[in-house]
Amino acid sequence: MAATLERLVELVESKNERISLLFRLGEVHELSLGDEEKAIRWYEASLAAEPAYLPGLRALAKLYTRREAWRSLIAMNLAEAEAVKESLRKASAHQRVAEIFEVNLGDAGKAIEHHARALSLDPTLAASFKALIRLLTDAGRFHEVIELYERGIDGAPNKAVKIAYLFRIGDIYIDNLREPVQAMHTYRRILKIDPDHLGAIHALQRSADDAGRHKELVEALELEASKTREQPRVIVLLHRAAEILDERLDDREGALARLRRILELDASYQPALASAGRLYFRLGRWEDLFRTYEQELAITPAGPASVALLHTMGKLAEEKIGRIEQAIECYRRAIKIDPKHGPSLEALARILSAGERWRELVEVWEIELRGLVDARARAATAYRVGRIYEERLGSLDGALAAYQRAVEAQSDFRPALDG
Template structure:
């Protein structure tokens, strides 16, 4: 029937296209192509031309396996109508398969205005934004595209996150903050809220130097997850910057309750003690914190030493001696061991009036370091008070031998000579000292 119509009217495009469809159904693709070409030659209207060009492109692509020729026909269809969806989608598929991303972006940009369903426009624009983020890097255009999506769908999480990534690359920090705050209003599950809150806190701390705002976001995070270790470390850092000592201590205490790691607990108690001792000037509570460390680790030398110093400062000599003794016995640091024995001797001597024990500790320090000047001076003083001038002379002689300053050494030698002359009646040795 269609053949008869074409015989009577060779320029009947409709009949030619119907004949072509019959050839297609019969699997006669050679004749199908020839008939479509005849129809294209006589087609006058834009609608017929673009549809026939697209059909020929599909024939070449799917049956003749000539993708390049197919692309040329799809492009010709778009010359007739730049928003012709079938041709756009065929080119989109081919460029996507080939990885020709710049061409793909161009096609998607032409496709978006041709779509009538908002959700389809959103999907297409999100794809364009993704290409501008990675395969065809262009952060400003990515940001613009995602912003266009949000005008169509203000709660679209994919677009918000893409826009946030783009603003971060562009270092547009105020815009990034605004986008993340919008995302925070949209996300519903806790894990997503935690990620956004941590991001906001980091930006407030690092880009805007606003520790107070960072701390507010971190407190919101910790309400959701009271065991979030990274949030504790961050909020502690911000409270310290704010010099908000009570809040800082509260954060440390919550962190201690949340963590299962013993070494972390020890460190946190140490920080608490440091705040009480150095910032609040509350020695009693600093002592409590250090004692908590010792409860966790009885051989923790820094805590034991800090306790010794605090008790000494408070005038609790017995406790100070007890902790200094533990430090001296536990430390592997030779210098610290010497200092500990010296300090024990000093407390025993000056605060407890136990010179015999004090002398024993001084001598332990001197055995470890014969050049320790404060110990030599202390032993010299004890020897002089005990009228043991021979020992006193030996300590003075030892002290001068380790004294590098010429003037100080000369003073010691004069004193040594006087002691030998007046107390030991050893004129010859005195002269040698002088």
């Protein structure tokens, strides 16, 4: 049969008939005679006559693959790409060549070249797009990866795909190229497509932080705050914005504006109160600082913390604002909570003494006396009370009673004995 077909090949004049006979000869040698070498020669002959002849391409591809004749398989596909007019078929041929170079020959450079050629012929060829992304990434050719994604964005079928590609571009700028400013521009492009995209807002914050673009970071934080319904999250975002304005941009008024917004939402948010207090102190805005302390005091349970805060408020009223009565009130409230709080007792005694408010001073020392344990300290305080009664209030009975308490506290306390 093979001999008959060979004679027919020599006789036929029609090109198509001749191609069919050549292919048939290949089939006979492959399937009937089991002679792959001759089958390959006849299949090659059919393709020499018509490089785009599909039956010949399929049959020869199978045999080349079985024999791992990769160079021959590449040549066959390139000949097909050269012969056909349809761009989609040309693209498929180059894609197959690229896969052979990568998988079978380990030549990533050639694989990139042919996948790129395939995509130039058919921009929708997903397999070559994905392979090219992977190969270029592995090669560290990140700018080319970005260019490829940009082409993908131009042809993207919907917003979701565009956003996904833009995220990948942004990640490359951040993680691979260390170009956070370019990443910021990319994430802003996402927000033009979807202004409410929380992931893009977070990515913009991260890239602005990495770039040291603190003003843009504040804007991104406030953008998220404007789109967030959860009040605790809004407060955290505004507080971070305030910290950046203060510490990075030296914009204390801007920081205070954000802190005031927080306290309008939650007057008990202690971190904002503490931050506002520090800012008012640095700015010397003592009245505002005092009001902030009052807000903080309102949420502080009675105890050591509230006592310390009241003492601080007293000092502020006394030394910076010049409101002595307010200072006295703060010190009184402090010792009402903790009668043994020495700093408040001393401050209150000093003010009352300077104002010659002797009866009130006696009351303060009486409070102090009740909290003392040390005998000599009790004796000394009782003696001071006695001196006030004797020298300032003209009460000998009061003085004697106080001196007696001093002696009871310490029997050999000479000042009281002598008095």
